[in-house]
Amino acid sequence: CYKKNVPDVRLSPTFTIIEQLKEKKVNFLVCDPVYEKVESIIKLTPLSDVFKDSDAILFMTDHDAFTSLDFVKIKAEMKTPLVIDGRNFFSGEKLNSLGFCYKAIGKP
Known part of the structure; x- marks a missing residue:
């Protein structure tokens, strides 16, 4: 999904990134806690499973479901604690203090 809390994928830049x-033959998983409730045109991974052994997380939208993520637990599950925030949704200061490398669109 491209819009917050709306299961609508029209005009979503996520599909361009997926392609x-x-x-580039990158291994990746896709998770969308809003869109997974409707029939999906791509394989979706549940939010509870998407972080395990990952090298990076790319957030493309700012769903409310992401506000309650336990980043301490997520960091422990990841191979490389890198967060790329496509919506400037998270606190970079907080994630950096937890040991993440945090990058956000439009921020240095």
């Missing part, structure tokens, strides 16, 4: 990742 680019496929072209």
Whole structure:
């Protein structure tokens, strides 16, 4: 989904990124806690399973479901604690203090 808390994927830049990742033969999982409640055109991974052994997390939207994420637990599950925030949704200061490398669109 592209819009917060709306299961609508029209005009979502996520599909462009998915295609680019496929072209580069990158292994990735897709999770959308709002869109997973409707029939999906792509394979979705549940939010509870998506962080395990990951090298990075790319957030493309700012769903309310992401506000309650336990980043201490997430960091322990990840191989590389990198968060890329496509919506400037999270506190970079907080995530950096937890040991994440935090990058956000439009921020240095």
